[in-house]
Structure formats: structure tokens, C-alpha cells
Amino acid sequence: MVANTILFDFSVDPSKISDDRQRSEVVKIMRSELENLFPQLKFVYDLNTSDGYLVLLTENNSTIVTIRFFTEPGLITMNIEYYLENGKEQLLSFDSSKRLENTLAKKLNINSGQVLPPLKRGAVSRYFPSSDERIIEYDIDEIVFEKRSPFQKIQIVHSKTLGNMLILDELQNIADSDLIYTETLMQRGIENYDGKEICILGGGDGALLYELLKENPKHIVMIEIDVAVMDACNKYMNSICGDVLEKRKGHNYEIIEGDCMEYMKLFQQQGRKFDYVFGDLTDIPISDTPTGEIWNFIRTILEQSFKILKPNGKFLTHGNGTSCMESLKMFQDQLDLLKPPVKYTTSKAFVPSFMEDWVFYQVEFA
Amino acid sequence: MVANTILFDFSVDPSKISDDRQRSEVVKIMRSELENLFPQLKFVYDLNTSDGYLVLLTENNSTIVTIRFFTEPGLITMNIEYYLENGKEQLLSFDSSKRLENTLAKKLNINSGQVLPPLKRGAVSRYFPSSDERIIEYDIDEIVFEKRSPFQKIQIVHSKTLGNMLILDELQNIADSDLIYTETLMQRGIENYDGKEICILGGGDGALLYELLKENPKHIVMIEIDVAVMDACNKYMNSICGDVLEKRKGHNYEIIEGDCMEYMKLFQQQGRKFDYVFGDLTDIPISDTPTGEIWNFIRTILEQSFKILKPNGKFLTHGNGTSCMESLKMFQDQLDLLKPPVKYTTSKAFVPSFMEDWVFYQVEFA
Incomplete structure (x- = not known):
């Protein structure tokens, strides 16, 4: 019972996405690659942002793709989000994401691109920070206990490798x-x-x-x-x-x-x-x-x-x-x-x- | 030079978000809390999705907030995304995010909520998977080398604690x-x-x-x-x-x-x-x-x-x-x-x- 969010980032020469025509061309290339994975993809909304351009695409009103251009730094972010029913196959596995990232980078003629492993969003908290606020995903398979006391948010979650973990206000305290x-x-x-x-x-x-x-x-x-x-x-x-x-x-x-x-x-x-x-x-x-x-x-x-x-x-x-x-x-x-x-x-x-x-x-x- | 994406998830009783009126009420509560942080927040777009409802808000056409309801599992996701200029203060630090998550959970009268540390998106790849495809953020401060060979995507990145790291197709190979x-x-x-x-x-x-x-x-x-x-x-x-x-x-x-x-x-x-x-x-x-x-x-x-x-x-x-x-x-x-x-x-x-x-x-x- 999780929604999946898959984040892609592409760093491009700002001069290549500085006007509407160029951005349309990039969106066209991205859409054409996305359509291999999501054949029913259609445009639903766009917005000229203060720092670039945002476009929203969807397949069957269930998979939502957001492409956002940050013109000045030359950054394009793409977020793909869908709900994954229990036992269903990923629409976009990490391997498929990597292939898509690689293809897009080649088509857009850029070196700098990345894709993150799919982020899993649902009742089970899996993501906690390191002391320097880097994100770490744990192999949590169960929320054992959850309560908000007058002092803090208390969670005990179960990790496959670490056992039960006490989490207070999103911070790991101690584990088995x-x-x-x-x-x-x-x-x-x-x-x-x-x-x-x-x-x-x-x-x-x-x-x-x-x-x-x-x-x-x-x-x-x-x-x-x-x-x-x-x-x-x-x-x-x-x-x-x-x-x-x-x-x-x-x-x-x-x-x-x-x-x-x-x-x-x-x-x-x-x-x-x-x-x-x-x-x-x-x-x-x-x-x-x-x-x-x-x-x-x-x-x-x-x-x-x-x-x-x-x-x-x-x-x-x-x-x-x-x-x-x-x-x-x-x-x-x-x-x-x-x-x-x-x-x-x-x-x-x-x-x-x-x-x-x-x-x-x-x-x-x- | 990064965009920040901050992801919130709230698990709610499905019966509490099953109709338009209920969802409007939740959006109203969420907007009201968000407005404490983003006073200029305004509605720009919404969409009845096949599995719920999506609403897009923005402040100054630069901070974009997406709230999505997945009705059947009882999940609400909220994504906040903005570009953070070099040297500028975070619009929403992890501590502020946690306070917002806590306030929203209380206002929505739910226990299960989480917020992830801000995801940093830009030219520097920081996120790589564990062997079981959990996401791990590294303390990467520099892309040392980047090339796509006929065989694979090659990156050498610098970690503050691990030294230079060789990454092939998004997988850590070896570090100093x-x-x-x-x-x-x-x-x-x-x-x-x-x-x-x-x-x-x-x-x-x-x-x-x-x-x-x-x-x-x-x-x-x-x-x-x-x-x-x-x-x-x-x-x-x-x-x-x-x-x-x-x-x-x-x-x-x-x-x-x-x-x-x-x-x-x-x-x-x-x-x-x-x-x-x-x-x-x-x-x-x-x-x-x-x-x-x-x-x-x-x-x-x-x-x-x-x-x-x-x-x-x-x-x-x-x-x-x-x-x-x-x-x-x-x-x-x-x-x-x-x-x-x-x-x-x-x-x-x-x-x-x-x-x-x-x-x-x-x-x-x-």
C-alpha cells in the first residue's frame, strides 16, 4: 500500500532552455520517451513559473508526471508519481528508471542526469535522516507502534536487519x-x-x-x-x-x-x-x-x-x-x-x- | 544550486476522504497551515484523478505545492518544491517540515504521518541505492568526473567522509x-x-x-x-x-x-x-x-x-x-x-x- 514517487534531475546548458520554443522541444523529446512507458500519456496543465516552466502530464488520470524547468541554473526536474496496489508490478522499476534517464540524457545531449530509487510513500515510514540530515531509507517492514505524546512523536518501527527501532520526532534513537x-x-x-x-x-x-x-x-x-x-x-x-x-x-x-x-x-x-x-x-x-x-x-x-x-x-x-x-x-x-x-x-x-x-x-x- | 523537494505523507481513514466535500475540508486545513509558511499561496489547478484528487498550489509561481489524495488506501501525499539559490536560507528546513507535519497530523486528527528530509536536486548526484534498492544520501560535495561510455554511465563523485567514489550506472562500485x-x-x-x-x-x-x-x-x-x-x-x-x-x-x-x-x-x-x-x-x-x-x-x-x-x-x-x-x-x-x-x-x-x-x-x- 504505497504511492511511488520517482525523481529525475537533468542539468543542462541554461542557454538551451531559455525560451519557450526550446523548452517545448525538450518537453516533446521527454514526452516521446515517456510514451514508450506510458502510452496514454496526455497533457493536462502548464504554468509559466517565475523561474521557468512547469508542465503536468497524466496517464489515465492515475500516473502524474510533472516536468519543471529552472531556467537560470539550467535544471530540469521530472517527478513521476503513481499509486502501486499491493502485489502489483512496478510501473517503473529502478532499472527501467535508469534506462529512461540514460536515454533522455542522450537525447537531450547532456552528461549530468540522475534518477533516484523509487520513493515509497504510505503508512510505513522508511526514511530517516543522518545527523547531517542526509536521507537514509531503512528496510522497515512494519510500524509497530505510533503515538503523539504531549512531548514528541513516538514511533517504533521494525527493520529487517536492525530489529525494532525507536524513532522520536523522525530521529532514530536506538534499535535492538x-x-x-x-x-x-x-x-x-x-x-x-x-x-x-x-x-x-x-x-x-x-x-x-x-x-x-x-x-x-x-x-x-x-x-x-x-x-x-x-x-x-x-x-x-x-x-x-x-x-x-x-x-x-x-x-x-x-x-x-x-x-x-x-x-x-x-x-x-x-x-x-x-x-x-x-x-x-x-x-x-x-x-x-x-x-x-x-x-x-x-x-x-x-x-x-x-x-x-x-x-x-x-x-x-x-x-x-x-x-x-x-x-x-x-x-x-x-x-x-x-x-x-x-x-x-x-x-x-x-x-x-x-x-x-x-x-x-x-x-x-x- | 539545487531545487528542493520535500515530501509529506499522511495516512488517514479512507472514509474521511471519500467524497469531494471531505477532501475540500482537508485541503482547507492544509492550506491554512501552509499559509503560515507561504503567505502568498494560491490555488492554480486541480484534477479529479482515477484514484482520488490532485490540487496544485503555488506561491509567487515559484514554490509549487502538490497535494494528492489516494482515496481507497487513505493516503494523502504533499510535495513542496522550490529552487534554492546558493547561499539562500531554506524556505522550509527539516525542522520546520517536522513541525508542519506534526501540526497537520494533529489538525487532521491522525497518527500516521511522515516527512522526508529535503531532497536536493541539481547537478551533484547525492542519492544512490543500497543493494536492496533502498535510497541512501551520501555527503557528496562535488562531481569529479562524469561521462557516458558505450558501456555505462561513469561518475566519480567526492564524499566528505568516504573520499572519491566510483559510480557506474548509479551503483556504488568502490571508494577511497x-x-x-x-x-x-x-x-x-x-x-x-x-x-x-x-x-x-x-x-x-x-x-x-x-x-x-x-x-x-x-x-x-x-x-x-x-x-x-x-x-x-x-x-x-x-x-x-x-x-x-x-x-x-x-x-x-x-x-x-x-x-x-x-x-x-x-x-x-x-x-x-x-x-x-x-x-x-x-x-x-x-x-x-x-x-x-x-x-x-x-x-x-x-x-x-x-x-x-x-x-x-x-x-x-x-x-x-x-x-x-x-x-x-x-x-x-x-x-x-x-x-x-x-x-x-x-x-x-x-x-x-x-x-x-x-x-x-x-x-x-x-
Whole structure:
């Protein structure tokens, strides 16, 4: 049950599409090739755009072809869109698309052309961004869970190769495949949690709590604002969180539903301090937070975290993809602003469901 | 210099968009939200499609919004497309898109909605498929080389993280980052090439030849049909091929420009046999080969290869992505058809520029 959108781009010498006659000629060539695939193709609408020309064609009022000329840069885009019934053969497979692209490029006498694999549009979300907002299509075959909580859009989707994946506001958070994420965040084998007091800010997927409990800590308190995330992960991601989200409380741990900012203030009033504080919040805590405010929020979290850390304590957190140099730099700038001053080390790991190398920070008092 | 296409999908209860009045109401809600971002938005065209309804809106005849209803499955797609001048701010960033998606989903009272990161369309090809035809956007910042040879479309593009990448007919072949590909193909550290006679079928990027020559073979002959690939790699991918494509011939190697099928027949006439034959041809040798013929071609290559192998020789080749179970199975079926019979082992490696695990075959006489 998907619609297919197939996108073609052709870069041409702007002087070759600068007037109506030239553009008509190009449309004629394109139509003639398209008619080999869509014999009933007919013109339905055109529009002189401010930057060129747009023409709409259709076959049987079901396949819609949009050809758009951007005159000044010399770009022609073509979008083909149709609904593909379950079990029906593709009208235009990726191989056929490539042949069409190649033929059109030759007929139009240009080198620069591309066609994208067919984009599948329907109830199953398959496309999520890398940290630098490149699009990645996952082998998702099922939406396991979907809900919009007061805080965010929560999805658990199933990937054939990665297992269940938690997606918050279109961003991959963790998948069944991602033990390496948690292990790098907690620096397993490097840090010693035996008998330690630990605070997790966020961590709603339960994976960090679950793994830390294997290391015999004295006590862990986890503060997660979105109970809907915990309920969903408890139900659908037990391979990463075990039963910790089900129980919510054990002899050496407690999960608090609440705003970590408030609890950090409470801990300060109580004089409660930790050996480890984990920043395991989502990258962008509230989906309509403007960019500037995100960094203020992150710095505030950092400031508060260090107020509840013992003198030899450590603040451990995830950073960003290695390709996001700018974002990593901005995070480090926030660290450099902290008083008292801190020092930090970094680790990185390739996180399967992120499809990229991720940077993790280990921060302590300088 | 790119056009941006931003795709939104909403899954709705089919009964809520089954008549004109309902669809008008939805369009009204969508327009009202869109007008917050595009205040000059106006209606220009609509069409009753065979499977629903299509409406075209525009702001200033430059931003084009297409909203399409697929009534029966209950799907609404929205495409927003505009040209983004160099250095100009996005009209609709991914964050803004996500907010719009979220608002629309709430206003339309639905859970299932998604928005894709903006697709960038222009002279620089950024989108290539995984082995199972999922779309992957690479961090490509430059088209280094582009040519359509008589055999295929050849591109060398530059990725910020992977270096130069060779793309043939829209398929990633090898990148500067991919030594692991060549080392797994040749089973470095497992196979001993010292004093051995080797034949490479294809291998136009030169990487395999370059790495094998480091292992002191007696002689290597490489047969590549597309001189344009060799010229391009010689010029732009020296980190993987060194000077072997420049020299074309040395005291212990020779590159032949030609069709490997003809040369395999010639070698048989000459009674020339090899310790190792490498199948390093592109997955799909000629872009308009129908699917059935591809497997015939592959089997023929296998049959001929074993006719020029010494009794203890090995045929080494790349398979496909681990997610392509069907394709791997079909390849293994071809191996099982060979006479005399063969046996094989497999290895796999995560190839950075493929962004997935790849399977390699080591085949010998049973």
C-alpha cells in the first residue's frame, strides 16, 4: 500500500532552455520517451513559473508526471508519481528508471542526469535522516507502534536487519541492534560502576539503566519525562531494556516520571550527589524549540548536572554524528563555558541503526 | 544550486476522504497551515484523478505545492518544491517540515504521518541505492568526473567522509575508503599469491590489481572492457589503484582492453590456466540487460572461468549485500548448476561506501 514517487534531475546548458520554443522541444523529446512507458500519456496543465516552466502530464488520470524547468541554473526536474496496489508490478522499476534517464540524457545531449530509487510513500515510514540530515531509507517492514505524546512523536518501527527501532520526532534513537551505543555511552570496561551512585537524565528507552544494573551499582535514579516512551519501549523493545521499565523500581534503582530539571534542583536542595550523571536526553528535547534555545537548554542541563556530581564524578553523554563537526564544536563550546571548568575525553562508535560513527563525551571537573 | 523537494505523507481513514466535500475540508486545513509558511499561496489547478484528487498550489509561481489524495488506501501525499539559490536560507528546513507535519497530523486528527528530509536536486548526484534498492544520501560535495561510455554511465563523485567514489550506472562500485572491499575479495592474509598466475575479469578501477601486485605474484592479466573507467580511475582514484592503470603493463602484469568472454575463449585455445580467477565485473554488466539474461551472463562467466582454472585453482568474486537474500540465493543456484561441480565458502565485510555488509565468494572444484 504505497504511492511511488520517482525523481529525475537533468542539468543542462541554461542557454538551451531559455525560451519557450526550446523548452517545448525538450518537453516533446521527454514526452516521446515517456510514451514508450506510458502510452496514454496526455497533457493536462502548464504554468509559466517565475523561474521557468512547469508542465503536468497524466496517464489515465492515475500516473502524474510533472516536468519543471529552472531556467537560470539550467535544471530540469521530472517527478513521476503513481499509486502501486499491493502485489502489483512496478510501473517503473529502478532499472527501467535508469534506462529512461540514460536515454533522455542522450537525447537531450547532456552528461549530468540522475534518477533516484523509487520513493515509497504510505503508512510505513522508511526514511530517516543522518545527523547531517542526509536521507537514509531503512528496510522497515512494519510500524509497530505510533503515538503523539504531549512531548514528541513516538514511533517504533521494525527493520529487517536492525530489529525494532525507536524513532522520536523522525530521529532514530536506538534499535535492538545498538548495544554498542549503550556500551560506548557508559564506557563499559573502562568505567567501574561497582557500588556507585548514578543519575540518568532521560534514558526513556531503558537500555542504559538495564546495562548499568548489570554492573552492580549501589543505586540508580532515572528521570524520564515521557511515560509514553517508557510504555512503548517496555512493550516492544525488551531486548534492550529487559524488565526495568516494567518494574520501574528495584532494590537498587528507581525510575521517576518527571522533568529532570526540577529533580536536579531538588537533589541540590537535598545535597544529594552522584558518582555518575548521564545525559541521555533526546538531541532536541522539545520539537518546537528554536535552535538558539536548544543550546541554552543543553548548557543548563550541563550546569545543573555538575551541581549534583561528586568532585570525582563524571558526566557521560552522547554527542552527534562525526560528520556534524559544527554541532560537535558548539557542544564543546558549551562545555568550555562551564564554571567551575571541566575537561573531557571523547569516544566514538559506529552505531548500526544510525548508519554512521557517533561521538560520545566523558566530562569531569578540570 | 539545487531545487528542493520535500515530501509529506499522511495516512488517514479512507472514509474521511471519500467524497469531494471531505477532501475540500482537508485541503482547507492544509492550506491554512501552509499559509503560515507561504503567505502568498494560491490555488492554480486541480484534477479529479482515477484514484482520488490532485490540487496544485503555488506561491509567487515559484514554490509549487502538490497535494494528492489516494482515496481507497487513505493516503494523502504533499510535495513542496522550490529552487534554492546558493547561499539562500531554506524556505522550509527539516525542522520546520517536522513541525508542519506534526501540526497537520494533529489538525487532521491522525497518527500516521511522515516527512522526508529535503531532497536536493541539481547537478551533484547525492542519492544512490543500497543493494536492496533502498535510497541512501551520501555527503557528496562535488562531481569529479562524469561521462557516458558505450558501456555505462561513469561518475566519480567526492564524499566528505568516504573520499572519491566510483559510480557506474548509479551503483556504488568502490571508494577511497574501501580497502576492506578489495582485501575481503582477495582474502588477504588467507590466500597466498606468491608466485601465482592470476586472471582478473573486469577490475577496471585497478584496486584489485594494485593490491595483488603487493603479494609477489608470478603474473596477473586483467581484462577490462571499458577504457573510460580505467582512464577515470587512473586520473581520480590513485589512492586505490596507484600507477597500475597509468602503466597498463609491468614485468609481472598486463591490462588488456577487451571483452573477457573472448579472452577466456582464447586462453582455453592456448591451454592457458590460472591459480586464481577473479570475477570483478560490475553486478549488471550492461545497463539494458534484462534480468533473466543477467543470470545467464553470470553463469556463462562462471563456466568459462572454471575452464581456465588449474585443478587446485580458486575463483574469487563479490556477491551482494547481506540484505539481498534472494539475489545471493540465485547466485548460489548458479554455482550449484556448474559442471564439474564446485564448492564454496563465503566471507562478509561492512564496506564503508556501500553502507552495508557485503558477501564475497571463494569457489573451487568440489
